[in-house]
Amino acid sequence: MSAGQVIFLLVGAVTLGSGIAAVNARKMLHAALWLVLSLLGVAFIFALLEASFFAVVQVLVYIGAIAILIIFAVMLSRSSLTDEGTQTNPRWWLAALGLLILFVGICAAILLWPKVTSIPAPLPASATDLATLGKELVNPNGYLVPFELSSILLLATLVGAIYTAVEKKEEIKK
Amino acid sequence: MAVIWQNILTFLQGVLRFIGDPITILNQWLTGVLSGWGANATLIQVILAILGGASLVLGGLFFTVFLIWLERKVGGRFQDRLGPNRVGPWGLFQPLADMVKIFTKEYITPTGADKIPYNLAPVLSVGAVLAVIAVIPFASTIFGVNINVGVVYLMAVGAIGELGIIMAGLGSNNKYALIAGFRAVANLISYEVPMVLVLLIPVMFSGSLGMNDIARSQNVWYIFLAPLSAAIFFIASIAENSRAPFDLIEADSELVAGFNVEYSGLKFGMFYVADFLHSATAALIFATLFLGGWRGPGAESIPILGFIYLSVKATVVYFLILHIRFTVPRFRIDQMMNFNWKFLTPLALVVLAATAVVDKAIPSNLTALRIGVNWIVNIAIWVAADRLVRVVAPKRVVPEVARPRPLARPPLANPPQAAAEHEPGGEA
Amino acid sequence: MIPLSWYLILAAALMGIGLYGVITRKNLVGALIGLELMLNSVNINLLAFWRYLHYAQPEMDGLVFVALAFVVAAAETAVGLALIISAYRSRKTVDVNEMNLLKG
Numbered sequence: 256m257s258a259g260q261v262i263f264l265l266v267g268a269v270t271l272g273s274g275i276a277a278v279n280a281r282k283m284l285h286a287a288l289w290l291v292l293s294l295l296g297v298a299f300i301f302a303l304l305e306a307s308f309f310a311v312v313q314v315l316v317y318i319g320a321i322a323i324l325i326i327f328a329v330m331l332s333r334s335s336l337t338d339e340g341t342q343t344n345p346r347w348w349l350a351a352l353g354l355l356i357l358f359v360g361i362c363a364a365i366l367l368w369p370k371v372t373s374i375p376a377p378l379p380a381s382a383t384d385l386a387t388l389g390k391e392l393v394n395p396n397g398y399l400v401p402f403e404l405s406s407i408l409l410l411a412t413l414v415g416a417i418y419t420a421v422e423k424k425e426e427i428k429k
Numbered sequence: 430m431a432v433i434w435q436n437i438l439t440f441l442q443g444v445l446r447f448i449g450d451p452i453t454i455l456n457q458w459l460t461g462v463l464s465g466w467g468a469n470a471t472l473i474q475v476i477l478a479i480l481g482g483a484s485l486v487l488g489g490l491f492f493t494v495f496l497i498w499l500e501r502k503v504g505g506r507f508q509d510r511l512g513p514n515r516v517g518p519w520g521l522f523q524p525l526a527d528m529v530k531i532f533t534k535e536y537i538t539p540t541g542a543d544k545i546p547y548n549l550a551p552v553l554s555v556g557a558v559l560a561v562i563a564v565i566p567f568a569s570t571i572f573g574v575n576i577n578v579g580v581v582y583l584m585a586v587g588a589i590g591e592l593g594i595i596m597a598g599l600g601s602n603n604k605y606a607l608i609a610g611f612r613a614v615a616n617l618i619s620y621e622v623p624m625v626l627v628l629l630i631p632v633m634f635s636g637s638l639g640m641n642d643i644a645r646s647q648n649v650w651y652i653f654l655a656p657l658s659a660a661i662f663f664i665a666s667i668a669e670n671s672r673a674p675f676d677l678i679e680a681d682s683e684l685v686a687g688f689n690v691e692y693s694g695l696k697f698g699m700f701y702v703a704d705f706l707h708s709a710t711a712a713l714i715f716a717t718l719f720l721g722g723w724r725g726p727g728a729e730s731i732p733i734l735g736f737i738y739l740s741v742k743a744t745v746v747y748f749l750i751l752h753i754r755f756t757v758p759r760f761r762i763d764q765m766m767n768f769n770w771k772f773l774t775p776l777a778l779v780v781l782a783a784t785a786v787v788d789k790a791i792p793s794n795l796t797a798l799r800i801g802v803n804w805i806v807n808i809a810i811w812v813a814a815d816r817l818v819r820v821v822a823p824k825r826v827v828p829e830v831a832r833p834r835p836l837a838r839p840p841l842a843n844p845p846q847a848a849a850e851h852e853p854g855g856e857a
Numbered sequence: 858m859i860p861l862s863w864y865l866i867l868a869a870a871l872m873g874i875g876l877y878g879v880i881t882r883k884n885l886v887g888a889l890i891g892l893e894l895m896l897n898s899v900n901i902n903l904l905a906f907w908r909y910l911h912y913a914q915p916e917m918d919g920l921v922f923v924a925l926a927f928v929v930a931a932a933e934t935a936v937g938l939a940l941i942i943s944a945y946r947s948r949k950t951v952d953v954n955e956m957n958l959l960k961g
Binding site: 257259260263267270271274275277278283286287290293294297300301303304305306308309312313316317320321322324325327328329331332343344347350351354355357358361362365366370371372373374375378387388391392397398401402405408409411412413415416417419420422 | 858859860861862863864865866867869870871873874875876877878880881882883884886887889890891893894897900901904905907908909910917920921923924925927928929930931932934935936938939940941942943945946951954
Binding site: 320 | 543545546576577578581582584585586587588589591592595596599607610611614618621636638
């Protein structure tokens with residue numbers, strides 16, 4: 256077993272373990288913190304895949320923005336959360352069973368696929384060059400349309416989120 | 430006799446070479462020693478990387494001791510007092526005495542605290558700041574790593590620091606700490622937006638995300654090419670550090686001490702260290718991105734000169750941060766949010782777009798023209814923004830500043846003036 | 858080297874965990890946490906396929922998809938949290954079982 260494999264197994268165990276803790280933690284705040292650990296593990300997985308840019312962006316976007324927003328939402332909706340009693344629906348075991356079967360099925364499908372044993376070719380220097388990615392994103396024959404659409408999506412999100420979350424004047428008066 | 434002189438001369442030359450470029454020579458020497466002991470190449474690399482990391486971190490931590498002294502001394506002068514002056518010459522050893530005091534204090538964990546976040550928070554905040562040092566190029570050969578995503582890494586690591594503050598606020602089971610946690614989220618997430626936007630400008634000029642490449646490409650300091658974005662970056666980095674005038678996270682007069690109110694002993698000390706180190710790294714980052722980093726005459730061939738240049742530049746920026754801290758009053762939280770979302774962020778967007786157009790329009794070898802046009806564009810944007818702010822949000826004149834309302838005074842049974850008025854009548 | 862199957866199985870497990878969270882959590886924020894895990898597992902898969910199967914030419918497809926997935930994830934979280942806060946404001950709860958206004 257090579258050093259890379261050992262690191263992968265450790266990181267994977269941390270990612271999955273904290274993921275399980277994140278969906279099972281009784282206190283929502285703890286769930287959010289476990290989520291942060293899990294996301295950090297995923298960032299390490301990205302680094303193992305030699306996508307260092309996305310490893311860093313993962314930390315920046317997911318931990319720096321999304322996880323902190325989730326913590327914020329937990330704090331804002333805290334008064335209703337006594338964090339007492341069960342936090343899951345009564346038939347959780349049914350979901351767990353179904354998903355376990357699904358997981359086994361996916362694993363079987365993965366392992367039966369012939370290309371699964373493929374060994375990664377050494378990455379060419381152009382593949383890790385961010386300038387190539389950037390040019391591909393604004394290339395009219397490449398991904399220009401999705402790129403521009405995603406910027407429109409972000410703008411729509413900004414407007415929509417503010418409009419949805421802002422306290423209406425009439426509501427304050429009531 | 431001549432041989433002895435020759436030996437002395439070569440020795441002196443060696444010393445000079447060592448002073449000029451200590452890291453490379455130390456590296457070569459250690460590699461030689463370790464391979465003499467029979468270690469293989471990978472192991473040597475790992476050992477040297479660990480040694481380098483440890484020396485960077487320890488250097489950062491020891492440097493903090495000096496920073497604390499500097500800040501207290503400068504702060505003292507700003508407030509017309511002497512500052513620490515008892516322990517050692519000019520009070521230089523005061524932080525050491527404070528350290529001893531802090532080490533011997535008792536750790537108190539408040540009742541109902543969330544143990545794991547509460548104890549993890551100081552570690553995270555110090556660790557995040559120390560991790561920043563890894564990508565700062567101190568000289569052409571003295572840097573931790575030159576990863577190709579250095580600038581994004583800076584922002585990502587800052588996010589982990591935020592997490593430390595939030596965990597401290599939430600884990601302490603204290604309402605002041607919780608409010609500080611709320612404010613930390615609002616403050617840090619908001620000011621990240623203009624900061625990232627103007628960070629793109631050095632990246633655009635240099636064509637690289639690596640910190641050392643950005644420093645190396647600055648034939649002209651980027652502050653001359655993009656003065657307005659440098660100013661925005663400076664303001665945003667002060668806000669990210671939650672230094673005064675943006676120190677709403679630990680506003681003493683509102684929140685007792687903010688997010689670290691429940692911490693004692695070394696755990697408090699770690700927040701303290703993180704705070705000071707954070708402003709020092711902010712100064713270093715600003716100097717690297719906008720003031721040419723280690724660039725200067727002779728810095729390419731004699732790396733230690735680059736270190737000196739960077740230190741001088743960073744010290745100037747750090748002094749500016751201190752100057753602002755000790756002379757500007759604190760913002761209100763709504764003012765701070767408005768300032769960011771309604772002024773800084775749109776301004777940063779406009780500056781980014783304008784700079785991109787100018788940068789593309791003028792070839793990079795016409796340096797003087799580039800500087801001139803960039804200055805004209807920047808000044809035009811600033812004037813326009815200033816006029817717009819005055820038109821859209823004119824200064825509201827408050828007709829009545831304050832009415833005397835003696836709230837704290839109990840109602841007097843016999844008001845003095847009334848008594849004085851009534852006295853004649855009483856006599857009559 | 859690490860075989861491709863390891864990454865795929867890890868992603869599948871993470872997807873299962875996330876889906877479990879989305880299905881079973883009573884709390885809306887909890888459901889959102891599960892959703893984040895699912896999106897991350899998708900990203901792992903995309904990057905793993907990019908790394909292992911891009912073959913000779915420097916294809917950027919995988920990376921571009923991951924970048925767009927990041928954008929969508931950020932947008933989804935922002936809107937989701939805005940909806941949660943809005944729902945909390947009008948119903949004073951974030952429990953999915955108690956949001957039954959449409960029930961006859």
